[in-house]
Amino acid sequence: MQKPFQNVAVLKGGFSAEREVSLESGAAIANGLRKAGYTVMEIDVTTPDFTVPDGIEAVFIALHGTFGEDGGAQTRLTELGVPYVGADAEASRRSFDKLLTEICLRKAGVPVPESETLRRGGRRTLPLPVAVKPPRQGSSVGCSLVFKESEWAPAMADALKYDDEVLIQRFIPGREFTVGIVDGQVLPIVEIVTAAGWYDYTAKYKVDTTRYVIPAELDAKTAVRMQKIAMETFVALGVRGFGRVDFRMTPEGEQFVLELNNIPGFTSHSLLPKAAAAAGIEFSALCDRIMRTASL
Numbered sequence: 001m002q003k004p005f006q007n008v009a010v011l012k013g014g015f016s017a018e019r020e021v022s023l024e025s026g027a028a029i030a031n032g033l034r035k036a037g038y039t040v041m042e043i044d045v046t047t048p049d050f051t052v053p054d055g056i057e058a059v060f061i062a063l064h065g066t067f068g069e070d071g072g073a074q075t076r077l078t079e080l081g082v083p084y085v086g087a088d089a090e091a092s093r094r095s096f097d098k099l100l101t102e103i104c105l106r107k108a109g110v111p112v113p114e115s116e117t118l119r120r121g122g123r124r125t126l127p128l129p130v131a132v133k134p135p136r137q138g139s140s141v142g143c144s145l146v147f148k149e150s151e152w153a154p155a156m157a158d159a160l161k162y163d164d165e166v167l168i169q170r171f172i173p174g175r176e177f178t179v180g181i182v183d184g185q186v187l188p189i190v191e192i193v194t195a196a197g198w199y200d201y202t203a204k205y206k207v208d209t210t211r212y213v214i215p216a217e218l219d220a221k222t223a224v225r226m227q228k229i230a231m232e233t234f235v236a237l238g239v240r241g242f243g244r245v246d247f248r249m250t251p252e253g254e255q256f257v258l259e260l261n262n263i264p265g266f267t268s269h270s271l272l273p274k275a276a277a278a279a280g281i282e283f284s285a286l287c288d289r290i291m292r293t294a295s296l
Contacts, residue, residue, distance in 0.1 A: 002291055006039055010242040013044040013072060013147070016065030017141045026062035032266075032287035033060065034240055048072060048150035051080070058083040058294035060287070061263055069263045070136060072095040087262040091238035095262040096168050098135040101237065105257060108236035110229060113169040113248075114258050120160055126151070134162035145171060150231070172198040172248035172256050179230035180264070182242045182273040183289055186227045187275035191216035212249040212271065213216040226255055233257050241293040244272050 009034070012026020031039045045063060052059060063073050070091035078089060087095060094100045101283055105112050114192060116126055117135075124130070132155040134142040142162040143156035159166040163209060172255055176194075180187040191213040216223070230245040237260055244264040249255045264272045266287075278287045 007055050008038050008058050009041045009043050009056045010060045011043050011045050012062045012064055014063040014068050018065035022064045028266045029060055029062050029287050032284040036288035050133050052082050054091035060085050060291055061224045073203050083296050085290050086241045089237040092262050095237050095260045104236050105262045111256050113172055115169040115213045118166050126168055126170055130169050132159050133167045135165055135167045137162050174250040176246040178244055178271050180244045180272040183293055184229055188215035188278040189223055190214050190275050193227050214274055233260050243292050
């Protein structure tokens with residue numbers, strides 16, 4: 001099938017807390033696109049006013065975290081008139097900001113954990129255990145689980161390093177899953193099994209003890225429901241092209257959406273490529289398929 005674009009660029013690096021992961025994702029995507037027959041330029045983004053060289057027809061954004069996933073890079077590319085993959089600026093902002101995500105998902109009837117938002121000095125009303133999260137970070141940066149009161153103050157202090165507001169969510173006991181979506185196709189469900197029982201930054205990038213069960217061992221009815229909720233999340237947030245929806249499920253089978261990652265990772269540890277492979281989509285074909293969805 002003829003490609004709509006030939007000369008493309010991959011934006012990687014950036015200046016968020018996830019720069020190193022982004023560099024790894026970007027390099028992998030660039031190699032995948034070259035294998036798929038594209039002429040690829042890799043651009044290490046270091047400032048918000050980055051430029052794209054003449055002749056670049058479309059861009060694959062591999063910038064994780066702030067500026068990449070919050071609509072900053074998308075706004076800049078729109079100003080430059082260069083098509084790009086993934087959510088547009090407004091949908092990116094909604095997806096990246098966990099507070100806006102919750103508002104949108106509650107309105108759409110998508111199940112999310114009970115929560116509250118605190119600023120410095122605010123008093124928690126939710127009972128322990130809770131998850132403590134900076135609303136505008138990715139890759140679990142600044143996130144903690146709090147099971148004892150003695151853990152509360154350090155968790156809040158850590159989260160407040162990254163934001164003036166902190167999202168407090170009721171901790172959902174049970175199992176953790178993620179569901180990828182690519183160009184309208186819902187991918188096989190991945191179960192994430194960690195040594196610590198929570199998929200934090202260490203479990204994502206620093207250790208090799210995290211296990212991924214693909215496809216997840218779920219009965220058909222439960223799996224279909226989870227995939228349906230994932231697509232409802234995608235639609236409610238107005239995302240396009242690709243993304244990944246994270247879930248927790250209680251022992252009783254109650255499912256809750258934690259967030260949507262609008263630029264998920266493409267490293268050796270990353271879950272969207274693993275799910276695509278389970279669906280028979282090899283890495284270069286995955287990159288090609290996403291690249292074809294680029295638009296303004």
